[in-house]
Amino acid sequence: MAVTIVHVAEQAGVSPSTVSRVISNDSRISQKTSRKVRKVMDELGYHPNMLAKSLVTNTTHNIGIVLPRPADELFQNQFFSEIIRGMVAKAASIHYDILMTTGSNAEEELKAVERLVRGRNVDGIILLASHKDDVNISFLREEKFPFVLVGRSEDFSDITSVDNDNIAASQAITRHLISLGHRRIAFVSGPFDLTVSKDRLDGFSKALLEAGIPFDRDYVYESAFTPESAAQITKHILSLATRPTAIITTDDVMAFSIIRTLWNNGLRVPEECSVVGFNNTSLAQMCLPQISSVDIGTYQMGQSAVQALVQRIKGEGFEQARIIIPHQLIWRDSVQVPAE
Amino acid sequence: MAVTIVHVAEQAGVSPSTVSRVISNDSRISQKTSRKVRKVMDELGYHPNMLAKSLVTNTTHNIGIVLPRPADELFQNQFFSEIIRGMVAKAASIHYDILMTTGSNAEEELKAVERLVRGRNVDGIILLASHKDDVNISFLREEKFPFVLVGRSEDFSDITSVDNDNIAASQAITRHLISLGHRRIAFVSGPFDLTVSKDRLDGFSKALLEAGIPFDRDYVYESAFTPESAAQITKHILSLATRPTAIITTDDVMAFSIIRTLWNNGLRVPEECSVVGFNNTSLAQMCLPQISSVDIGTYQMGQSAVQALVQRIKGEGFEQARIIIPHQLIWRDSVQVPAE
DNA sequence: ATTATTTGTGCAAAGGTTTGCATAAACTAA
DNA sequence: TTAGTTTATGCAAACCTTTGCACAAATAAT
Numbered sequence A, B: 001m002a003v004t005i006v007h008v009a010e011q012a013g014v015s016p017s018t019v020s021r022v023i024s025n026d027s028r029i030s031q032k033t034s035r036k037v038r039k040v041m042d043e044l045g046y047h048p049n050m051l052a053k054s055l056v057t058n059t060t061h062n063i064g065i066v067l068p069r070p071a072d073e074l075f076q077n078q079f080f081s082e083i084i085r086g087m088v089a090k091a092a093s094i095h096y097d098i099l100m101t102t103g104s105n106a107e108e109e110l111k112a113v114e115r116l117v118r119g120r121n122v123d124g125i126i127l128l129a130s131h132k133d134d135v136n137i138s139f140l141r142e143e144k145f146p147f148v149l150v151g152r153s154e155d156f157s158d159i160t161s162v163d164n165d166n167i168a169a170s171q172a173i174t175r176h177l178i179s180l181g182h183r184r185i186a187f188v189s190g191p192f193d194l195t196v197s198k199d200r201l202d203g204f205s206k207a208l209l210e211a212g213i214p215f216d217r218d219y220v221y222e223s224a225f226t227p228e229s230a231a232q233i234t235k236h237i238l239s240l241a242t243r244p245t246a247i248i249t250t251d252d253v254m255a256f257s258i259i260r261t262l263w264n265n266g267l268r269v270p271e272e273c274s275v276v277g278f279n280n281t282s283l284a285q286m287c288l289p290q291i292s293s294v295d296i297g298t299y300q301m302g303q304s305a306v307q308a309l310v311q312r313i314k315g316e317g318f319e320q321a322r323i324i325i326p327h328q329l330i331w332r333d334s335v336q337v338p339a340e
Numbered sequence C: 001a002t003t004a005t006t007t008g009t010g011c012a013a014a015g016g017t018t019t020g021c022a023t024a025a026a027c028t029a030a
Numbered sequence D: 001t002t003a004g005t006t007t008a009t010g011c012a013a014a015c016c017t018t019t020g021c022a023c024a025a026a027t028a029a030t
Helices: A005-012 A016-023 A031-044 A050-057 A071-075 A078-093 A106-118 A135-143 A166-180 A195-211 A227-238 A252-264 A282-286 A298-314 B005-012 B016-023 B031-044 B050-057 B071-075 B078-093 B106-118 B135-143 B166-180 B195-211 B227-238 B252-264 B282-286 B298-314
Strands: A062-066 A097-101 A124-127 A147-150 A161-164 A185-189 A220-222 A246-249 A274-276 A293-295 A322-325 A328-330 B062-066 B097-101 B124-127 B147-150 B161-164 B185-189 B220-222 B246-249 B274-276 B293-295 B322-325 B328-330
Touching: A005 A016, A005 A031, A016 A031, A050 B050, A062 A078, A062 A106, A062 A298, A078 A097, A078 A298, A078 B078, A078 B097, A097 A106, A097 B078, A106 A124, A106 A135, A124 A135, A124 A298, A135 A147, A147 A298, A161 A166, A161 A298, A166 A185, A166 A195, A166 A246, A166 A274, A166 A328, A185 A195, A185 A227, A220 A227, A227 A246, A227 A252, A246 A252, A252 A274, A252 A282, A252 B282, A282 B252, A282 B282, A298 A322, B005 B016, B005 B031, B016 B031, B062 B078, B062 B106, B062 B298, B078 B097, B078 B298, B097 B106, B106 B124, B106 B135, B124 B135, B124 B298, B135 B147, B147 B298, B161 B166, B161 B298, B166 B185, B166 B195, B166 B246, B166 B274, B166 B328, B185 B195, B185 B227, B220 B227, B227 B252, B246 B252, B252 B274, B252 B282, B298 B322
Parallel strands: A062 A097, A062 A124, A124 A147, A147 A161, A161 A322, A185 A220, A185 A246, A246 A274, B062 B097, B062 B124, B124 B147, B147 B161, B161 B322, B185 B220, B185 B246, B246 B274
Antiparallel strands: A097 B097, A293 A328, B293 B328
């Protein structure tokens, strides 16, 4: 069996409590004792058992993150790997680890959360991709368990969350396109049940409104975050009597697929149709033409999320309800003034 | 304080051991008692404390995964998110969670592994991106701690690992290019210290050898897994007196960057230069021209790694040392017969 | 009716820490 | 010296389970 704190204690001729205090740098321990104990710890190759420690302190230094349900699909999106990258980096720097779990459906997902929370496996939880009536949120609130949401909750306004101002971002894009002279602008949204989709659509329609352009439902589409889905919608757009001169999407992957589909059908981008993406993934600047997009500070969102969560866990600092990561419009080759 | 097993026991008029046995479906418990206890558990909203359980069973149901050191850089690569996706999916399906950690340098990385292992935070570990003299491997071997390696170890042959036959894959690509008529083929490799890079280069040179084409060191380059690095190398290639007619790379991102750089300098792909990638990320089929690549079953590797690890943990099944995931060459638009 | 067997449950130890409180030792002040 | 402080350490309880072993009750066999 592994060497425990009592072995060290015996060997050093002190009590386990003293060893424990040495480990935690308790000020009451004398220099001499501390040195002596540390020496023994080294000799014996002692390493504290975190489980035992966790059990008594009720603290694990683990942050749970629940991958969105159709993890399979969403993870393909660079957005997710990017945000997780930010989380892991930040967590590691403050000595936390990231515990990832997922469920293949809503029920399993909640079960997983329950398991983590009530099994005391994590100190806090980060929720990704919020939608309306998220049962996880209700559960966590009820349990008064520390958590932060990436995105915005439609149901509760007092939840610590990390988000962009998606409405403003989307509005700004649309404004810019309008200022270029575009009047017929299509909007290819991600799944409507996602709050982020709603917000972006919201910003879009606001910009139209303020410019006095009628909001045309036929120019609004719902797509999955997949190339296939976007391609299909694009084909439909191509079949329209009066085509839009610009298309705004909710993610670079969709933007890319749209561009490709247009291209394959003989429509040049941006000459015959402008396209703008979202999230500013590396894809946006890699492809040809480079895609105009919105940098939403994905990596930073990940970092901020764990930072905010840890603050909540420790009960320190202000419990700022909403942290807004600034966005930035990146204009690239996929946009220009309309042809006609 | 949360409700514990003894509360349940008291309420149900049995002993804690009985409750524990009910939970684990011990066959010795009578139907009647079981029902009674379960009812009380429900009423009280009891949920076992996993930490306590872990402490006594010495089992956590967590799998540790150590992100490669420059996690920042590598994670950008779709390969990583894809393989992790496979791991999480598989792990969730067999009721394991994934605990991710990382370190910003080799020393920190080892420290993180030590912490996980000796702190008994995980039941096993998956190592990514193996290179020569990996201290993590030595440590884990010494500790006799269950782990599997994604990739191949140059130092030890008896390590359970999940890998492709990179030599064969690379060789097959090269052969095919040769059969198309290419004679001057450049090889843009990932970092040389990675085993996977060595293997792919190895397959490349083997194919040249068997075709009687001299191996030209000036046609072999070392690149980081970044577009910038690949672009720089491409510029150098463009400056060569006799340019290659085809370029093989070790990853799609690099392939993409190469194509773009060639294009920007007036060289058409595949007409004037063929390019082939590796890993068959979604990028490969999304971009224009679509990139010929090698599907190495990344997602499946993630799944297999978890499966193999859990088998090792449970000590069941054969401890097959090396699991080889089959690869598949995907020929797309970026390759054709050489111009001259 | 007695013994042997099966079935269901409880006792108590073990797992490795942390920490409030008590105490011993050393020092300071009178 | 005596009392009062400070400093350094130890004791033992608590955290919540699991599990080997013992035991009692019920059933079966003689």
